[in-house]
Amino acid sequence: MKAVVARGYGGVEVLEVADVPVPLPGPGQIQVRIAAAGLSPADLRVVSGAFKEAVPLEFPHVLGSDFAGTVTAVGPAVERFSPGDEIFGLGQARAAAGMASLVSTPPSFTTGTVAEYAVFDADTPALALRPAGLSAEHAASLPIAALTALPLLRAGAFTLGMKALVIGAAGGVGGAVVPLLAAQGVHVIATALPADEGYVRGLGASETIDYRSADVAAETLSRHPGGIDALINLALPGPALPAVARVVRPGGRLLNIAFPAPAPATGFETVYTNARPGDLEEVAALVLKGVLPSTATRRYPLAEAVRAYRDLEHTHVRGKLLVTG
Structure with a gap:
């Protein structure tokens, strides 16, 4: 073969x-x-x-x-x-x-x-x-993307009305994270190139930030001066994350899947791809409901x-x- x-x-x-x-x-x-x-x-x-x-x-x-x-x-x-x-x-x-x-x-x-x-x-x-x-x-x-997104959402305990910044929203895992967050009523701020803006908004993002032309942390805080509830990093290597973490309000969540992972002292929790019994069946059901495009x-x-x-x-x-x- x-x-x-x-x-x-x-x-x-x-x-x-x-x-x-x-x-x-x-x-x-x-x-x-x-x-x-x-x-x-x-x-x-x-x-x-x-x-x-x-x-x-x-x-x-x-x-x-x-x-x-x-x-x-x-x-x-x-x-x-x-x-x-x-x-x-x-x-x-x-x-x-x-x-x-x-x-x-x-x-x-x-x-x-x-x-x-x-x-x-x-x-x-x-x-x-x-x-x-x-x-x-x-x-x-779907498998890696969705079986990474589900543990992220569980770790973040997201609820209606929360605000989350998703770094790397246009990538493979972002294609599951953004629609799942949006389905739970989370206000998603997505980093994306201008050419990808329509794509990530189609996934459910409420806002986008062009990470090549703007300082993501400064732009997020200019739009949301009180900070946001969670930062979900799908793309940046660990050493780059502390500079962005200031967008999260006290008590908020810092979640990461990217390699190399940030040091534990930074406050980030690294979440791994994980399949629980029934997870893939849930993923398939979400597709049939129109949640996961x-x-x-x-x-x-x-x-x-x-x-x-x-x-x-x-x-x-x-x-x-x-x-x-």
Whole structure:
């Protein structure tokens, strides 16, 4: 089968579309024909070697976590899924076993989703049946974004009328965070380029700030002199955050998902992608209710998936990039 593989540690230059053996399911596993895979910056960070100590890869390494597809075979002792089931979700490389419990319990492992076929451990809340009203492409854009957004909203305990500044609102996770906040009646101030203003307002943002032409903290305080209730950082590296934290009123929340994380002394709480039982089913229901729109903005065939990763790394990305089968 065809798959996007890394031949060693490095940047996009180590990636290629190659022929690799079709993975077969073992006990407790399922094989899936991948219809669409959502790309994540984390795919490239792992290949870069930034997490080499915690995630020692074996090469060739097949990339990809988010997916939607069709179950094609099941291993012994699998009762949850059957061949022909349409499913979606995410998995991590088995090399990431040390961090996998942060994502779901039991952990969710995969052979890599930017491929024609992938194998997953079946018994995990990070996989779910895809309802008929949710397209495969829409589903593939959701798992990491939505399973990061839900823990953020839980940590923030957001309620009607609160004000939140979302830094990096036009990115993949922002595509879930902004509409979920708006659905709870939160007044969302989003950082975005002028070209992305219509996009983030369509997600539910009430205001936007052009982060390239304005000091985000100063502009926020000029509009809201009493401060706001929460800062949600989806993009800035940790050292840049203390300067922005002054926008939050005393007792407000400082939430972060970006790497590298800020030091605990800054007051920021770093929130990780996490799947609780029923979370993906809730995500699918929110899509069917019209709360979570599709954020897939660019699509690439598998043969051009290396170009997709190059675009992810080197161009301004709005929403999610997908590789389709």
